[in-house]
Amino acid sequence: MALLEVDDLRTYFGTRRGDVHAVDGVSFSVEKGRTLGVVGESGCGKSVTALSIMGLLPMPPARRVSGTIRFDGRELSKLSERELEDVRGRQIAMIFQDPMTSLNPTLTIGTQLTETMLRHLDLSKDAARRRAIELLEEVHIPNARQRLDDYPHRYSGGMRQRVMIAIALSCNPRLLIADEPTTALDVTVQAGILDLLEELREQHDMAMIIITHDMGVVAEAADDIAVMYAGQIVEQASAEELFYHPEHPYTEALLGALPQLEAEGVREGRLTAIPGRPPDLVDPPEACRFAPRCPYAGLGDYCTVEPPELRELRPGHWVRSAHPVSERDEALLEVGGG
Amino acid sequence: MADEPLLQVRDLQKWFPVRKGFLVERTVDHVKAVDGVSFEIGEGGTLGLVGESGSGKSTTGYCILQLLKPTGGSVRFMGKELTELSRSELREMRREMQIVFQDPYSSLNPRMTVGNIVGEPLVVHGIGTRRDRTARVRDLLETVGFNPDFTNRYPHEFSGGQRQRIGIARALALNPRLIVCDEPVSALDVSIQAQILNLLKDLQQDLGLSYLFVAHDLAVVRTMSDDIAVMNQGKLVETGPAAEVYANPREDYTKALLAAVPVPDPRRMRERKRERRKLGHAIAEGF
Numbered sequence: 040m041a042l043l044e045v046d047d048l049r050t051y052f053g054t055r056r057g058d059v060h061a062v063d064g065v066s067f068s069v070e071k072g073r074t075l076g077v078v079g080e081s082g083c084g085k086s087v088t089a090l091s092i093m094g095l096l097p098m099p100p101a102r103r104v105s106g107t108i109r110f111d112g113r114e115l116s117k118l119s120e121r122e123l124e125d126v127r128g129r130q131i132a133m134i135f136q137d138p139m140t141s142l143n144p145t146l147t148i149g150t151q152l153t154e155t156m157l158r159h160l161d162l163s164k165d166a167a168r169r170r171a172i173e174l175l176e177e178v179h180i181p182n183a184r185q186r187l188d189d190y191p192h193r194y195s196g197g198m199r200q201r202v203m204i205a206i207a208l209s210c211n212p213r214l215l216i217a218d219e220p221t222t223a224l225d226v227t228v229q230a231g232i233l234d235l236l237e238e239l240r241e242q243h244d245m246a247m248i249i250i251t252h253d254m255g256v257v258a259e260a261a262d263d264i265a266v267m268y269a270g271q272i273v274e275q276a277s278a279e280e281l282f283y284h285p286e287h288p289y290t291e292a293l294l295g296a297l298p299q300l301e302a303e304g305v306r307e308g309r310l311t312a313i314p315g316r317p318p319d320l321v322d323p324p325e326a327c328r329f330a331p332r333c334p335y336a337g338l339g340d341y342c343t344v345e346p347p348e349l350r351e352l353r354p355g356h357w358v359r360s361a362h363p364v365s366e367r368d369e370a371l372l373e374v375g376g377g
Numbered sequence: 378m379a380d381e382p383l384l385q386v387r388d389l390q391k392w393f394p395v396r397k398g399f400l401v402e403r404t405v406d407h408v409k410a411v412d413g414v415s416f417e418i419g420e421g422g423t424l425g426l427v428g429e430s431g432s433g434k435s436t437t438g439y440c441i442l443q444l445l446k447p448t449g450g451s452v453r454f455m456g457k458e459l460t461e462l463s464r465s466e467l468r469e470m471r472r473e474m475q476i477v478f479q480d481p482y483s484s485l486n487p488r489m490t491v492g493n494i495v496g497e498p499l500v501v502h503g504i505g506t507r508r509d510r511t512a513r514v515r516d517l518l519e520t521v522g523f524n525p526d527f528t529n530r531y532p533h534e535f536s537g538g539q540r541q542r543i544g545i546a547r548a549l550a551l552n553p554r555l556i557v558c559d560e561p562v563s564a565l566d567v568s569i570q571a572q573i574l575n576l577l578k579d580l581q582q583d584l585g586l587s588y589l590f591v592a593h594d595l596a597v598v599r600t601m602s603d604d605i606a607v608m609n610q611g612k613l614v615e616t617g618p619a620a621e622v623y624a625n626p627r628e629d630y631t632k633a634l635l636a637a638v639p640v641p642d643p644r645r646m647r648e649r650k651r652e653r654r655k656l657g658h659a660i661a662e663g664f
Binding site for chain 2: 081233253256259282293294297298306308309310
């Protein structure tokens with residue numbers, strides 16, 4: 040049994056224009072000891088998925104339309120707020136994108152670090168403080184003992200994110216959700232944070248979900264990858280499968296649109312842009328959501344009429360498209376013949 | 378004189394005073410945002426200026442356009458020394474050098490229509506009749522792939538990518554020779570980013586533009602630039618042809634910067650992680 044199992048999750052937001060289908064039928068699981076990367080562009084629903092798991096969305100405007108979220112066999116939506124609080128922070132912890140605003144500027148780092156432990160663990164204040172120093176050392180903050188009494192403004196962006204990680208780890212969670220943990224940071228600082236997350240995931244034997252828009256970050260950090268588009272997972276596979284044998288036209292296009300750091304002759308060439316932009320999630324396309332931008336859709340195709348199911352093309356490789364790469368010649372022949 | 382490059386920056390400095398004291402303020406120190414930066418950009422060429430936040434790369438761009446007054450150094454553009462021009466002379470020169478900003482959400486006036494935003498530089502410089510200008514605005518919008526029938530709409534009706542096209546059309550209005558692109562795609566998603574980068578490449582080819590391309594994303598800069606200048610803490614760390622700097626960086630800072638970039642290739646990424654750690658140890662021991 041997987042540590043986290045999300046099945047058919049639908050989270051909508053009520054607006055005056057109608058419901059925004061932010062997350063619309065998302066299913067995935069995370070195994071113990073593995074890292075799942077959830078990747079997609081802004082508005083694809085990746086963060087709302089994470090916040091739904093954590094039960095951190097304000098309702099209304101948010102609304103859980105369907106779906107189950109099972110953590111370690113327990114259905115989270117059936118828990119009372121009190122029971123949920125015991126899971127949240129202790130069993131599942133989360134770090135956010137912006138380390139500049141996620142710490143309280145009026146409390147010392149030490150206070151903020153011990154707060155979670157005092158809530159969840161049976162520790163005295165002194166013991167919590169000793170543990171806090173250990174945690175700061177664990178996330179490689181020099182002079183941990185002295186720095187414990189500093190306020191957040193004395194810490195740089197990268198160090199604040201390290202503190203956030205320390206807080207997240209303080210109760211030894213079994214699952215860490217990192218939502219764009221390095222997006223606000225410079226690239227050299229990002230490298231340090233990603234190294235740290237990997238190191239800690241191993242040491243603490245946690246599972247991890249990394250949510251990001253950056254294909255490079257998932258290539259570096261994730262074992263398995265789910266690509267999201269317009270509120271749905273369109274492709275899911277192991278990192279190697281996804282990067283070396285992408286199937287979904289969107290994944291394929293996204294990889295083609297990335298500027299290459301290490302390739303020759305990129306100055307002369309053009310990037311493969313994806314025409315158009317993602318659909319309005321108040322009124323998403325009825326069938327395949329990528330169809331309006333898909334070079335293979337159209338031609339009186341059924342994928343513009345009937346939504347394609349997420350299907351397992353190869354063991355562990357799931358695709359939601361009528362035109363995956365490996366079936367494409369065949370599809371073209373059919374169109375040509377018909 | 379014929380050999381002089383389009384833009385020649387020599388020993389550019391921008392120091393911001395740090396002032397202290399009550400009632401009587403004294404300058405106690407300087408923040409050396411840009412400190413001795415020199416480079417050139419040739420006709421139709423692109424210089425990529427890279428660095429991390431706070432390295433002074435955007436300030437350098439502003440100083441070249443004289444949007445910020447440099448503390449010292451020389452900026453020669455089309456054979457003229459920009460730092461010595463009078464206001465009216467500078468205004469004339471501004472036709473030839475324009476800027477595209479990072480954030481298409483805050484850089485367009487929300488109360489102006491798309492047509493007025495793009496046509497404003499023509500009005501300011503008194504170019505053409507009203508009818509000429511309307512035609513020119515339509516042309517410009519078409520050039521950047523923006524539907525010219527939307528000239529009466531407002532910026533908030535458009536997505537980030539579309540807004541950036543509006544910003545580019547405005548920058549092109551006066552037929553400039555040089556455009557400073559200050560992080561032009563960093564607010565955009567990958568699929569939209571590729572559209573805008575391709576557009577900038579096409580415009581350069583068709584119009585013979587020169588770019589100073591300021592960005593923090595090293596992969597983006599590589600795909601846009603002939604030459605690279607790496608900045609750190611106000612100073613130029615390394616310059617050279619892009620292909621060379623990326624393949625064989627000489628300075629430790631450049632090496633560390635390049636090694637830190639995640640690439641969308643898991644196997645290569647594992648190698649790069651090892652290289653990064655090795656480099657980290659080597660640099661740590663070197664200091």
